[in-house]
Amino acid sequence: MLRVDLTTQDVSEDAIEKEIIAQFLGGRGLGAKILYEELTPGTNPLGPQNKLLFLTSPLLGTEAPSCVKYCVVTKSPLSGTILMSLAGGFFGCELRRAGYDVLIIEGKSERPVYLLLDKGEVQIGKAEYLWGMPTDETQHYLKERLGEGVRIACVGPTAERLVPFTSIISDKRAVGRGGAGAVMASKNLKAIVVRGKKEVGVADSKGLHKTVSAIRKKYRESDRIKRFGKYCTPRVLDFVNERGIFPTRNYQSGVFEGANRINAEAHQKLVVRKLTCYKCPVVCSNLAVVREGPYRGAVTEGPEYQTLWSFGGQCGNDCLEAIIAADEICDKFGVDTISAGNIIGFAMECYERGIITRGDTGGIDLRFGNHQAMIQMLRNIAVGEGLGEVLAKGVRRAAEIIGKDAERYAMQVKGLEMAGYDPRGAKGMGISFATSPRGGCHERGLVTRETFGSLPPIDRFSLEGKGKVVMEVQDEMTVLDSLGICVFPLHNGGMDIFDVADLFSSATGIKLDSDQVMKAGERIWNVERMFNLREGFGRKDDTLPERFLKEPMPEGPSKGHVVELNQLLADYYSERGWDKEGKPVPGKLEELGLQGLFGRSFAYSKNLVRQGGRK
């Protein structure tokens, strides 16, 4: 564990005890624990008191396949909740191979800096010259100066403006949701550069190898994994649209008539090469290039399903090339594609309803489907011009500023713009969106059995038993996130929770079975909940935009449905062992070993760490 105070430029190292790993597994879990302990309630997310944690896991950099994700934990400037956001690629494994499981950034540098972790050395370097640069140029000029063979996580120019839905980018991979980019920029930290050449040790390499071989065999034999490897996330677009839950024109409908022009099949025509994360055999990433028309020359690694949705259905746009151009702009400027597309769709609905006018947009004809207008508004958000400056505050705040009923059309939960599933046709997803610790997030409990028809099937409209299903999914995802394991192999039958428990046990030497691992997931989920409760969030905030509660879906296979949120939440709280206000009952905390959680220092004592030397 490395701690860097940017105010004082102090650098120290600590060790993490095995007991903590047994309880919190890794990245997301450790992050929740540390942030809960170290952050004073009410801390300004963009102030120097907020902390920015980069975390890996015991599996990163080992031979375990698809274990590549690092996570960033901080307090979100968009929602004010705890924020955990992940990215794949290479940075996480490089960070771990540089010798660190946890990197805590504190304070605020007086002037722009970058942090260099290079063969055991920690340096804070001047980054004035990088300030203002897009993420690709930032990485280019850092490599040009520091030599090649490094991995870099950095922020773009939009984060420097403290826009609360900005990301941290490494290569073209985003720690996207919730504004970790703005937190990093608020500390005047432009980039973290890592050169990791250390071997990553494991407790039982023979045991790990055995599990890995079994997983690799499943990968090889699975048609679903192969299909996923080819198409990646865009493959679900048709499923979602066919179920009538593909949010269209700011969630006014769940069916997009232009879906077949932006689906996986259409996307494949622009894919030129496969790319992969660190040593992952699935090789799912798609490099796409636009070779014709006004967006000629746009290049992206993606877009993923959520981006196809946010700049596609959400904006009523069926021009795939424009989506790729938007994705590229988001990567370069360091902007979350989900939030940005959601917000532009919101502005389009406001425009069509006369809430904002052509005068407000600076002459941009911001109707649904006008992809030139979409791109122009995205650029304006990215650089802070005109209405873009207002929209850059996030959809909740922008709607408040715009006024005139606009808040009705702000599709967000706890300030985080919602993602691309309409919960009216997937009731479990309604619970997930309402209860995700970071706000309107799809990932924290993606009920694939409702949304994509994964096995065993469940009735997506039914309310019955959804609390339990959502809790299981949430806890399982929490385990994966804490271990940096990509969710897709699990969604596609390449790995299961038993494999995960085996991987963890071999890597750490801490024997946990699948139940114990799932219990750790529940523990972490509850710590995040407690963080949010302490910040003042509660039952009142576990809600959804009015549209889902009161406006029945107007058309398509989910026609007529709303989300019966009260009933769903009551069931969910009860499964969780939470009271009617959404607070864990004392018995639940005890069961999870979190009984000290209401006190100040829960289960964390100084003797677990040793002071490391200054560098």
Add this chain to the structure above:
Amino acid sequence: MLRVDLTTQDVSEDAIEKEIIAQFLGGRGLGAKILYEELTPGTNPLGPQNKLLFLTSPLLGTEAPSCVKYCVVTKSPLSGTILMSLAGGFFGCELRRAGYDVLIIEGKSERPVYLLLDKGEVQIGKAEYLWGMPTDETQHYLKERLGEGVRIACVGPTAERLVPFTSIISDKRAVGRGGAGAVMASKNLKAIVVRGKKEVGVADSKGLHKTVSAIRKKYRESDRIKRFGKYCTPRVLDFVNERGIFPTRNYQSGVFEGANRINAEAHQKLVVRKLTCYKCPVVCSNLAVVREGPYRGAVTEGPEYQTLWSFGGQCGNDCLEAIIAADEICDKFGVDTISAGNIIGFAMECYERGIITRGDTGGIDLRFGNHQAMIQMLRNIAVGEGLGEVLAKGVRRAAEIIGKDAERYAMQVKGLEMAGYDPRGAKGMGISFATSPRGGCHERGLVTRETFGSLPPIDRFSLEGKGKVVMEVQDEMTVLDSLGICVFPLHNGGMDIFDVADLFSSATGIKLDSDQVMKAGERIWNVERMFNLREGFGRKDDTLPERFLKEPMPEGPSKGHVVELNQLLADYYSERGWDKEGKPVPGKLEELGLQGLFGRSFAYSKNLVRQGGRK
């Protein structure tokens, strides 16, 4: 010398005899000789019969400072003349360190490929996946695949459309003028990748070191060199404007009222770091970043003076940030900034005169000074949308297509768009523009004594003796180009022609004094002339746009002047030893050892080369 036939994929090596080096020095000289010999008159520049030569010099990769430029020689698709264009940076030295002085690309690959020269190995690799990518992404993904530590010269998406003013880009350095990018793309060659790790040998390393030490001392002691190192080419903008020869609004004036908002001083405010070419102590390159406003996030290495002019004065634009954004687009898409800005200024004049309308521009209000319109039109040229498709043919052809008197406003010579000096206030420059082998180029004979007031001063309005001055400048530049020596140290008193002769002699072991070196420059100039004469160019083509001949400069310090071209040319031809049609008289060819030039094989015999092995 490496020869690659992309049609057959044959690769062969040849040696170059010392005698040839003594006559033709290096890059530009060898290129002229080889192209003259090997190209059938009337060859289609974009057909497989055209050849594309990359050439270095005996000084590249040695310790000689500022000797960094590689050149590309081919037949220009824009002018139909011989084309020689250079770039600094690192590619040239890397190519030489890979073991090659000359690389000849012939034929046309069936599918997109890249060429890899790596430690003596030559490979032709598939580049389908790179097709359509901008130059930065092309370099990024090639490094990602081939490993880092390589240098790459590549073309962008605009060259793939065979736009005749597209460049070849390495890092962000352009082989800019005359359309070498289109020739490269016409061969389906996306990139050349070089990994050069060989030591570059010299004949007399002690002698070389002595000359180098003397030059470095001059560099250190020269205030002009230091000033140049800081400001680079933007420094001349004020000089040029103060002399009333800064072409403004498509050469309608020579004085730009917004000059102080785009001059070196303004530029310096956006410069964040210095950059250099391969081991050059001058370190003149400026990395500039836009940090505010609508062009936030734009990054460029520059802009150089010519770009400040082409997207500044030429377009009546005083928004420096827009110029940087334009420069960035040109680098990414691989478009020559001089031609592109010249053409947009032309279109703006046509628009203001009603020759083209808002209907023609697709709604873009293309008046002078509208920088948003300028950027939009540049994008349209780069991707080939609307009027951009017409303008992408170059100003001469675009004016023919537009008709309605537009040709009067096409500021070009031999099809090459003119650069940023108005010859009405610098008469010698008038000769240079009219007689440059590649068309309306400023570099082939930049009369700095007229334009920037270099010493010893000459009367810029006088006609007297200008033929001689221009000839000397042209020959001297030809020497520098042939040796890959940057012109700026010579312009700024850091090096002189005696140093150049010494550098050449030590490096090659061929003793030439400064007169002999200058004679080689004259020899090369005459070979280029003979190439163009053979293609049908002659006295009739050595001309200038009517504006300079008939419209007196309307205002400023050069007010009232035109270019008295007939008188100037007669003087120049006479100095050159050319007849009234601009043909070298036989005595001149004999003097230069080019008496066989009218035959087919001049001074080139098979026994000078040995066949190399296939790889």
